[in-house]
Amino acid sequence: xxxxxxxxxxxxxxxxxxxRAPSDDPETRDRPSGSATMASVTETKPPSTGSxxxxxGGVGERVFRGLTTGSGLVVVAAIALIGLFLVxxxxxxxxxxxxxxxxxxxxxxxxxxxxxxxxxxxLAVTLLSSLMALxxxxxxxxxxxxxxxxxxxxxxxxxxxxVIGLLAAVPSIVFGLWGILVLxxxxxxxxxxxxxxxxxxxLFAPGNLPVLTGTIFTGGIVLAIMILPIITATxxxxxxxxxxxxxxxxxxxxxTRWEVIRMAVLPYGRSGFIAASMLGLGRALGETIAVLIVxxxxxxxSHLSLFDGGATFASKIAAAASEFSQPLPTGAYIAAGLVxxxxxxxxxxxxxxxxxxxxxx
Amino acid sequence: xxxxxxLKDVDIYYGDFHAVQNVNLSVPPRSxxxxxxxxxxxxxxxxxxxxxxHEEIPGARVEGQIQLDGEDIYARGSDAVAVRRTIGMVFQRxxxxxxxxxxxxxxxxxxxxxxxxKKKLDExxxxxxxxxxxxxxxxxxxxxPGGGLSGGQQQRLCIARAIAVQPDxxxxxxxxxxxxxxxxxxxxxLIGDLKKDYTIVIVTHNMQQAARVSDQTAFFNLExxxxxxxxxxxxxxxxxxxxxxxxxxxxxxxxxxx
Numbered sequence: 001x002x003x004x005x006x007x008x009x010x011x012x013x014x015x016x017x018x019x020r021a022p023s024d025d026p027e028t029r030d031r032p033s034g035s036a037t038m039a040s041v042t043e044t045k046p047p048s049t050g051s052x053x054x055x056x057g058g059v060g061e062r063v064f065r066g067l068t069t070g071s072g073l074v075v076v077a078a079i080a081l082i083g084l085f086l087v088x089x090x091x092x093x094x095x096x097x098x099x100x101x102x103x104x105x106x107x108x109x110x111x112x113x114x115x116x117x118x119x120x121x122x123l124a125v126t127l128l129s130s131l132m133a134l135x136x137x138x139x140x141x142x143x144x145x146x147x148x149x150x151x152x153x154x155x156x157x158x159x160x161x162x163v164i165g166l167l168a169a170v171p172s173i174v175f176g177l178w179g180i181l182v183l184x185x186x187x188x189x190x191x192x193x194x195x196x197x198x199x200x201x202x203l204f205a206p207g208n209l210p211v212l213t214g215t216i217f218t219g220g221i222v223l224a225i226m227i228l229p230i231i232t233a234t235x236x237x238x239x240x241x242x243x244x245x246x247x248x249x250x251x252x253x254x255x256t257r258w259e260v261i262r263m264a265v266l267p268y269g270r271s272g273f274i275a276a277s278m279l280g281l282g283r284a285l286g287e288t289i290a291v292l293i294v295x296x297x298x299x300x301x302s303h304l305s306l307f308d309g310g311a312t313f314a315s316k317i318a319a320a321a322s323e324f325s326q327p328l329p330t331g332a333y334i335a336a337g338l339v340x341x342x343x344x345x346x347x348x349x350x351x352x353x354x355x356x357x358x359x360x361x
Numbered sequence: 362x363x364x365x366x367x368l369k370d371v372d373i374y375y376g377d378f379h380a381v382q383n384v385n386l387s388v389p390p391r392s393x394x395x396x397x398x399x400x401x402x403x404x405x406x407x408x409x410x411x412x413x414x415h416e417e418i419p420g421a422r423v424e425g426q427i428q429l430d431g432e433d434i435y436a437r438g439s440d441a442v443a444v445r446r447t448i449g450m451v452f453q454r455x456x457x458x459x460x461x462x463x464x465x466x467x468x469x470x471x472x473x474x475x476x477x478x479k480k481k482l483d484e485x486x487x488x489x490x491x492x493x494x495x496x497x498x499x500x501x502x503x504x505x506p507g508g509g510l511s512g513g514q515q516q517r518l519c520i521a522r523a524i525a526v527q528p529d530x531x532x533x534x535x536x537x538x539x540x541x542x543x544x545x546x547x548x549x550x551l552i553g554d555l556k557k558d559y560t561i562v563i564v565t566h567n568m569q570q571a572a573r574v575s576d577q578t579a580f581f582n583l584e585x586x587x588x589x590x591x592x593x594x595x596x597x598x599x600x601x602x603x604x605x606x607x608x609x610x611x612x613x614x615x616x617x618x619x
Contacts, residue, residue, distance in 0.1 A: 153419065249456040251417060253470040253522070254446030263469065267460040 093331025238272030278351030403590030513544025
């Protein structure tokens with residue numbers, strides 16, 4: 001009933017934990033072994049409630065702290081090791097590369113003695129399909145979130161949210177099959193229309209495929225559906241937390257439903273919505289199997305059109321995975337994976353920056 | 362501007378729960394009427410029916426008549442949004458729009474009504490801030506966000522926002538309960554100034570405040586938890602606090618309950 005009262009709690013808790021951490025550190029350094037230290041603690045430390053609690057629960061406290069610290073370090077170590085693995089594996093192939101890694105549209109690794117690979121087209125297809133997915137999913141996700149939090153009574157909103165959640169549970173492979181077998185032929189007339197009337201614009205210009213099915217356009221729509229639940233679920237949470245007193249402020253001025261949304265809900269939820277969209281973008285960038293199935297491979301370079309075919313970083317690597325035997329060609333794909341790794345990192349960092357710029361202090 | 366309010370046989374329900382029973386009272390224009398009474402007696406509920414804010418709670422409904430200068434605000438064809446544009450409200454907790462500048466906060470209501478003329482908006486902004494005794498403190502930083510002000514200043518900003526649309530009635534729901542004594546005094550002084558132009562209804566838990574700011578006082582009570590609240594009596598503030606008609610009122614204001 002009173003969301004405003006709950007706001008302060010997480011902050012106070014996190015402050016308390018961060019304040020505790022440094023004061024506990026010297027103790028750990030003083031006492032390398034566990035058993036013989038009880039006496040030294042009582043001697044060195046003035047009796048206070050804090051220290052007595054540490055002495056009484058000393059072993060358990062330290063074990064637990066060790067476990068949590070360890071868990072935290074595992075994540076950092078895993079990311080560092082993945083990065084290291086990618087770099088170590090990629091460097092020899094990058095050195096042996098006879099094409100420009102960043103600008104070449106080819107990805108030719110069939111001759112291990114003459115590697116010619118570049119990520120230009122992989123990057124183009126990855127970004128075009130992901131950004132198109134985002135452009136579709138962001139407004140729809142926001143619309144659903146607003147519908148669920150502002151227009152629907154609670155007893156209808158709940159089952160509806162479950163359905164959205166179910167969308168997230170559909171396996172990628174199913175999305176892929178549905179995308180190429182059902183969606184692609186169904187939207188072909190739309191693609192045809194766009195190309196006929198908006199073909200002068202580079203995104204809708206004729207692509208490098210002979211057909212209009214299985215293009216980035218198709219893949220983008222499939223990806224949009226796949227990231228919709230992520231964006232919707234997070235955005236719904238944020239919108240639902242809009243403080244009651246902010247909403248009342250707008251209502252009392254005679255704001256209509258939409259004006260309340262514009263004056264209170266959107267300013268409050270803006271950063272959360274953007275962060276949610278970035279999460280969705282991260283998912284779209286890395287999606288593999290659905291893209292592999294939906295977007296056809298192309299034989300000529302990308303035209304930067306939505307009606308191109310081709311491969312994303314992820315689908316290119318997945319398609320070649322069965323042929324990873326020689327280290328140098330394999331390294332070329334790992335280099336592509338490294339770029340994807342960095343790309344998702346950048347997206348996550350952006351999401352963090354945006355979400356960190358809190359609207360309500 | 363400054364209209365009178367009449368409540369006739371008003372009953373308020375939340376679903377099946379009968380929250381407030383049979384309220385009859387009149388609020389004359391250009392005066393301050395305070396609602397006092399124990400928690401749960403329905404005084405805030407009654408206040409919220411005066412600008413139809415209670416309708417935001419599912420299942421809430423009103424029976425009887427609430428008239429603004431003789432016109433029923435619940436009449437068929439009148440809608441809550443329109444009512445709220447003429448009956449302003451100030452809340453317990455200061456609630457400026459945190460991302461809007463001070464200026465945009467003040468003129469938010471006017472913008473909702475479609476006023477776009479920048480000169481007119483600036484004029485109203487200054488007049489409203491002056492009216493809320495806030496102009497001197499913020500005139501140099503009108504473009505700064507309203508969330509950056511102190512609690513007392515935020516509440517006066519909310520009052521400025523409410524009077525910017527020149528409401529017929531100004532409702533205040535415990536406007537000082539989140540403020541320190543000095544800010545409270547500033548708001549009470551402001552209420553004294555505002556009643557020259559506005560009809561004001563204020564809900565307060567603070568009986569001294571009711572005695573200080575209001576011309577007439579309505580005392581609400583409830584027999585027991587779960588029973589509907591009711592209006593015990595309404596009279597001149599001086600009379601309520603010196604020589605009330607009802608025994609119940611005297612017990613409450615002198616600190617003897619029940």
